[in-house]
Amino acid sequence: MLHRGRHSDQVPGARAREAIVTRVVDGDTLKISTGETVRLIGVDTPETVDPRRPVERFGREASAFTKRMAEGKKVRLEPEGSSNKDKYGRTLAYVWLLDGKLLNAEIIRQGYGHAYVQYPFSRMETFRAFEKEAREQGRGLWADVAPGEPASTATERRVVPPARANSQDESTVYVTNTGTRFHREGCQHLKSRIPMQRARAIRSGYAPCKECEP
Numbered sequence: 309m310l311h312r313g314r315h316s317d318q319v320p321g322a323r324a325r326e327a328i329v330t331r332v333v334d335g336d337t338l339k340i341s342t343g344e345t346v347r348l349i350g351v352d353t354p355e356t357v358d359p360r361r362p363v364e365r366f367g368r369e370a371s372a373f374t375k376r377m378a379e380g381k382k383v384r385l386e387p388e389g390s391s392n393k394d395k396y397g398r399t400l401a402y403v404w405l406l407d408g409k410l411l412n413a414e415i416i417r418q419g420y421g422h423a424y425v426q427y428p429f430s431r432m433e434t435f436r437a438f439e440k441e442a443r444e445q446g447r448g449l450w451a452d453v454a455p456g457e458p459a460s461t462a463t464e465r466r467v468v469p470p471a472r473a474n475s476q477d478e479s480t481v482y483v484t485n486t487g488t489r490f491h492r493e494g495c496q497h498l499k500s501r502i503p504m505q506r507a508r509a510i511r512s513g514y515a516p517c518k519e520c521e522p
Contacts, residue, residue, distance in 0.1 A: 320404045324386040329378045329403075335370030335421055338378065338403070340385070347398040348412045349388055350429045352511060353421035354449065365503055366449035370420040378403065378411055388429055402431075413438055419448020422512040436513070450502060481506045481522045483514055495520040 328341040335353025338346045353374075354367035385401040392400050403411040415421040416435050419442040423435035443450045481490040482501045490509040491498050495517055504512075506522065516522050 320384045320386040320402065324384040324404065326382060326384055328382050329380065332371060332375040332379045335367065335374045335415060337398070338374070340383075345396075345398045346385065346401050346403065347394055347396075348415070349400050349402050350424050350431055350435050351412045351415050351421045352424035352508065353415060354508075355505075364505065364508070366420070369448070370415065373418065373420045374411070374415065377405065377409075377414065382406060383411070417442055417447075419443075419445075419450050421449075422508070424511060425513040426511045439512075479506050479522075480504070481509050483509060488514060489517045490514045490522055491517045492520040492522045495522075 327344075329338050330341055331339040333339060333345070334356045336348045336351050338348070340346055353370040354364035356364070356367035356371055383406070384404040385399070386404060387399075387401055394400055405411055413431070413435060416423055417438040423432065423439045425432055425436065442448060480493075480503050482493055482495070482498055483490050483504055484497075484499055484502065487497070489497075490504065490506070493501070497517060497519065
C-alpha cells in the first residue's frame with residue numbers, strides 16, 4: 309500500500325523556493341505571491357475554467373481540494389530540469405506543503421486528478437502508482453457512479469454543456485477502475501464506467517479499446 313504522510317522523495321530539492329499561494333485557479337493551477345501562475349508538474353485535474361470546454365466531472369471537487377490544501381498558505385516550489393516554463397508562460401513546479409506533503413502527489417493519491425504522462429518527468433512512475441491505488445480504492449473521480457444509474461446520466465448531471473459541438477477529442481469515453489484502455493459506452497469490457505473526455509484519456513495514458521474502437 310502506498311499511503312504515506314509524505315511523498316517517497318521525502319523533501320524538496322536544493323533549488324526549491326518559498327512563496328504564498330494567493331489563489332487557486334483550478335485543481336492543478338495556482339497564483340502565487342510573486343505574481344506568477346504555477347502549473348503543477350505531473351498532474352492533470354478535470355477542467356473547470358477553460359471557456360472552450362465543459363466543466364468536467366469532479367472538476368469543482370478537485371479545485372476545492374487544492375484550495376483547501378494550499379490557498380493562503382506558504383509553500384515551497386521545486387522546479388525540474390532547466391526549463392521551468394510551459395508554452396503559456398506558466399511556471400512548472402512541484403509544490404511542497406509545510407507539513408511535508410507534495411501537493412502534486414496528494415491530488416492524484418486522493419483521486420482528484422490523473423498522472424499527466426504525456427511528457428516525461430522524474431516522479432512519473434510514483435505518480436502512476438498513486439493513480440493506480442486511487443483507482444483500485446475507488447477514491448474521488450474513480451468512485452463508481454450510483455448503482456443503477458447509467459454513466460451517461462451521471463455525466464449529464466455533473467457536466468455543463470459546452471457552447472459548441474464536441475470534436476472527437478472532446479467526446480465522452482469510459483474507463484474502468486482497473487483497466488488501461490478507454491471504451492465506447494456499451495462496450496462488453498466495461499465492468500465499471502467512469503466518464504472522461506477522449507483527449508484527457510489519451511493524456512492520462514489510456515489506449516483505445518481494440519474492439520469498440522472509440
